[in-house]
Amino acid sequence: MSYDFSVLKAVRGRKNLTIGQLSKACGVSYVVLSKLERNGGNPEFRTLERVSRALGMPIHHLLALAERERPVKVGEKKCKILGKGECRYVELDGARIFVIRVPKGASGRAPEFHGDDYERCFVLDGRIKIKVGDREYVLGAGDGLVLDSVQEHSYDAVEASTFVKVLTPKRT
Numbered sequence: 001m002s003y004d005f006s007v008l009k010a011v012r013g014r015k016n017l018t019i020g021q022l023s024k025a026c027g028v029s030y031v032v033l034s035k036l037e038r039n040g041g042n043p044e045f046r047t048l049e050r051v052s053r054a055l056g057m058p059i060h061h062l063l064a065l066a067e068r069e070r071p072v073k074v075g076e077k078k079c080k081i082l083g084k085g086e087c088r089y090v091e092l093d094g095a096r097i098f099v100i101r102v103p104k105g106a107s108g109r110a111p112e113f114h115g116d117d118y119e120r121c122f123v124l125d126g127r128i129k130i131k132v133g134d135r136e137y138v139l140g141a142g143d144g145l146v147l148d149s150v151q152e153h154s155y156d157a158v159e160a161s162t163f164v165k166v167l168t169p170k171r172t
Helices: 007-014 019-026 030-035 045-054 059-067
Strands: 077-081 085-092 095-102 117-123 127-132 135-140 143-147 151-155 161-169
Touching: 007 030, 007 059, 019 030, 019 045, 045 059, 077 127, 077 161, 117 127, 117 135, 127 143, 127 161, 135 143
Parallel strands: none
Antiparallel strands: 077 085, 085 095, 095 161, 117 143, 117 161, 127 135, 127 151
C-alpha cells in the first residue's frame, strides 16, 4: 500500500497552522514535516502519531486521507425497492447513500442492502412508518430516525414519499 502524505499540507492549512507551529506542537522537525508535505521519505509510525495528535485527529484518519486520491467520484446505481419503490444510490468509502421514492402503500424490508450497519433515515416529503422490533415510528418531512440495521425493521409508505437512507458500517 502506498501513501501520499502531501495531504498533510492541506490538513495543516485547515487548522490555520504554519509548518513551524505544527513542528513545535508535535516535536517533529520542520525539515521532516516539509519533506512529508512534499511526499518525500518514509515516516516512522511514531512520527505520524505525533503529527496526527498535534492536528487533533486519530492516526487512522490521517492514514486514510493519505491512502487514496481525493476526491473520489462514483456513479449512481438504480434498483427497485419495497415492492413498488424506486431507489438511486451510491457507495462512498463503505457508506451507502440511498434516495428512495415510494408510492402510498409500498412496504417491506431490504435486507440485501444491510450488513452490520447503522441506518439513518431522513424524510424529504410524504410520510413513512418504520417498524423497529415492536415499536412503530411515523416520520414526516424533515423527520429522521437512526437505528441499528441488525434490528428487525420494515418500512411502510403512509403517503407517497421520498426519503434518504444512509447505511454506515459500525467502526470497531
